[in-house]
Amino acid sequence: MINDKAVGKWVNHLEQIVGNAAKTIANKHGFLYAVMASLAAAGTIPTNPCENTNLPRVDQAEMVFLEEDEFDALIHEIPKRWRIFVKFLVASGARFGEVSALQVGDIDRKRNTGRIRRAWKYTGGERVIGRPKTKRSNRTIDLAAELIAELPLAGRPREAWLFTNDSGGPVHITTFYKQVWAPAIERLLAAAGDPLDGKKPRIHDLRHTCASWMLCDNVPLHVVQRHLGHESITTTSDRYGHLDRRSGAVAAAVIGAKLSHGPKPKPALAVVEGRGAA
Structure with a gap:
């Protein structure tokens, strides 16, 4: 019988025996949750046994921001056949599942824009095409004419498909990572002079790099939000707000201006007419 205790033991088994990562466990639990919710809604079981499961905490992976010279070093290690794909990932700031789902018709050469309106998703272990992650993820982005x-x-x-694998099908992230991305990073890490300054970027870090380049060159936060497709500007601010130093610089300038004048002289005492010095 599947009850809340059985689900809890299963989660512990995945974590402690199988060694699954917290995110993997959350994905597996989410699938079971959906199945149990359907059975509960149909009256087959009284309640959803996954309702109150304690799941391992999913720690947010640390973001890596590449400097321009670091990205240049990376792109030169990427095989020529894939360089435009990697450049598009960083320029668009789009998720891998969004970029790999683009079609030729999504690019407007007259307006220099790209329309993101679909993304690859995994359902029951199968990759299927669907809508982007959120409502705001369905967006039109501006792109450089040179790109x-x-x-x-x-x-x-x-x-x-705008970008294809060697068979003409859409690019699969697992294959791309194993055959293109990981070997390029390994070559850079083994190179003399440490071209990445100790960084080990993931593919998704190209999205973070896009945000950092924009903010460090004074692109307004709300523009970055729309470009990345965040549902709320709060998300953009929480993740990348520390990169936007303009407000801090203004605040520092205000304080600096106050300090630069130094202490003000005390006002001179007025001499009262008719009174001499004591």
């Missing part, structure tokens, strides 16, 4: 000029657009039908 669009490099895209494989000429002579291709609108419904063709």
